[in-house]
Amino acid sequence: MASPEEHPNNEDERPGVAEAAPGPEAPESDASAELARLEDRWRRAVADLDNFRKRYARELDRERQTERIRVARAWVPIVDDLERALVHADGQSDAVIEGVRVVLDHAVKVLEQLGYPREDQTGVPFDPQRHEVVGVINEPNTAPGTVVEVLRPGYGEGSNQLRPAAVVVSRREE
Known part of the structure; x- marks a missing residue:
């Protein structure tokens, strides 16, 4: 028996029937x-x-x-x-x-x-973001909480800080 490709009556090969042309x-x-x-x-x-x-x-x-x-x-x-x-x-x-x-x-x-600029100022108010208190003293001529002495300078500022300055701060009068 002939395969569909070889069959003479194959619908695709019938004369007059064309493929759907685009x-x-x-x-x-x-x-x-x-x-x-x-x-x-x-x-x-x-x-x-x-x-x-x-x-x-x-x-x-x-x-x-x-x-x-x-x-x-x-x-x-x-x-x-x-x-x-x-x-x-x-x-x-x-x-x-x-x-x-x-x-x-x-x-x-x-x-x-x-x-990282150097931070070694005295006479400024204590700021926990910039300073680390390592000592407190009575200093009658300064306002309480003022940096009296810088023992070790800090470097940097704000969030860009390598280390805070180690400072001595005047005591609050009681």
């Missing part, structure tokens, strides 16, 4: 649908690329900030050591002592350039 608009609608699909894919790819760039910029800023903090935290003990060396110099004015002062000034400027 109209003249079908190729254009297929092309416009394909164009719309490709434009959609292109727009999504552009949006993905834009999102990637923004995400990368945020991550890069976060990494820079993390590295800046790491470097500044490593730098602060060096500044503290230079200050201690100057305290023990006993007012001598030789070239080595002057050199240490210059290095200390430069180190403090580097911290400031990294975004």
Whole structure:
């Protein structure tokens, strides 16, 4: 027996019966649908690329900030050591002592350039965001809660603070 493809009376091969030919608009609608699909894919790819760039910029800023903090935290003990060396110099004015002062000034400027200015003001009201109280004294000529002495300077300000200043504060009069 002949297969349907070989059968002479196959309806698809009968004379006078043509395949449903697409109209003249079908190729254009297929092309416009394909164009719309490709434009959609292109727009999504552009949006993905834009999102990637923004995400990368945020991550890069976060990494820079993390590295800046790491470097500044490593730098602060060096500044503290230079200050201690100057305290023990006993007012001598030789070239080595002057050199240490210059290095200390430069180190403090580097911290400031990294975004961590030195906080060592006296006579200002105590602020728990900027100061750490390590001592309280009676100081009759100052208002209670005033920073009288800075034992260890702080670096940074606001949420960008490496460490608060260690201070002595005047006592509230009772």
